[in-house]
Amino acid sequence: MTIPTGRKVIFYILLIISGFLVFAPTLMAFAMSFMSNKDIMTGSLPTSLSFDNYVRAFGQFPLLKYLLNSLIISLVIMLGQLILSSLAAYAFVFLEFKGRDLLFFVFIATMMVPFEASIIPNFHIIRDLGWIDTYPGLTVPFFAMAFGTFLLRQNFKQIPKELREASQIAGMGDFKFYLTVVLPVARTSLLTLGVYGFLTSWNMYLWPLLTTTNDNVRTVQIGLKQLQTQEQLNDWGVIMAGAVIVVIPTLILLFLGQSKLQKGLTEGALK
Amino acid sequence: MSMNSTAIQQTPKSQINFEQVKKKQRMKNFSKGMLFLLPSIVLFSVFLFYPLARTIYLSFFLTDAAGATTVFVGWENYVTMFTSPIFLQSMKSTFLFVLYTVPITIIISLFLAVIANEKLKGIGFFRTIYSSTMGISVAAASVFWLYLFHPSMGPLNLLLNAIGAEGIGWLTDPSWALFAIAITTIWMNIGFTFLILLGGLQSIDSSLYESADIDGAGYFYKLRRITIPMLSPTLFFVVTVTIINAFQTFGQIDILTQGGPVNSTNLVVYSIYREAFVNYKFGSASAQAVLLFIIILLMTFLQFKFGERKVHYQ
Structure with a gap:
């Protein structure tokens, strides 16, 4: 099946124009982060490019600390989600016990509760636990995840049940089977879910805004908000440098894992 | 082979106390199942089900600044809510916002997914570009658009000036601010929606297109008669997710408008946050x-009932 040349040209034109439009805001931010304030104010094309904005952003704000906090929080949430989701998915696929269908329904029901609808008591729970401004307060509430459980369940289902029966006859317990057979077989799905979990945790906004009050645990997203509100002089170059620093890790992750993420998310969402 | 023979040898022995073993086995299975599910169940209970119940409970009380209940007021919070012009405005803005964002997000993403589904050289590059907004956080996206919307330096107004039109007070004009938030949101949504729709397109059986080609069907005929119907389950999912996301909008508003001007962008989650x-x-x-919980619950059910009839399942 070959595409006629005329149609090919039309497609490339459409692809390029759309690509430019979609990417324009990001491109603009990248360009501005290297431009001097004078160039930005006069709206001219960059006359000189420098890292000044980055130096100043890191100098005026504990951005490095924020980045480290975001990294720790995102990694911990990612790991927590992977462990809890895979354990739950294992139970739903391989274990047969009374009440399993009911529990499965409970998991589905959790997807209908928006986090924002229960955020007030959640905040009070974290406060009463003394978890304000701590890593547990920023991570533990997000460990249990119905979407991740469903995605992995879909994947685990493809593992033949006979394999488990055989391993049980060979004296292998469920936990060992989960660790040594199921997890390695499902590593692609685990990776997909991991990337997804990292992306969403890194980009979290409302919860860290509520539960962080100092620089020790503040995430880079809230740092960026502060940078934007505290820059009195409309120093857009510095603000954009901060924004670029925030998006670089997730953009890289997305560029590396785009095709896998697409496959994994479609599977989890639709089957 | 050897496994089979041992299994057979054990059978007669276990038949004697079959019932007892079965019962014991069932108990064992149950506790094992619970062991695997316990971490999730505990966390769901603490951070989801209990807070939801507590939210409902709190809605019938007045509280002090620390969140402890002081006076039981029955339905009064609800009555006040539905008679408060500020909250009614907030509901109106929220529904308008959903109406702005959902169709446009779907149409743009569908267009991008269709053109990015062609087998052309370098298509991977375009796919990466189109999905890029998924990697951009709400804080960063809002900062990008804060500049784009800037009244004097912003590229959007410069563009308008260049074609002789007057600049718009994107974030300061009550009749434009909600639309500006919608544009930002649509842009942010494109990445994820595109990725899901592209996945849906790629899972359509290519033999359908081949037989249509043999019949001499044109490009748009195939798009209308094969692509869209086959894509309907994916579209259905994407519409639901986009609607639910629209109801949960917060970060854009916190950075771009803080609910203003004159409460025109005070969407429901921002309103909850402020209150x-x-x-x-x-x-x-x-x-x-x-109320937010009920709306999202209703949306999910409505979508399901309404969507299912139109959806084509293989």
């Missing part, structure tokens, strides 16, 4: 949260 964590009125904020 609870700025005004410390946890009771009435909880009533709003309950």
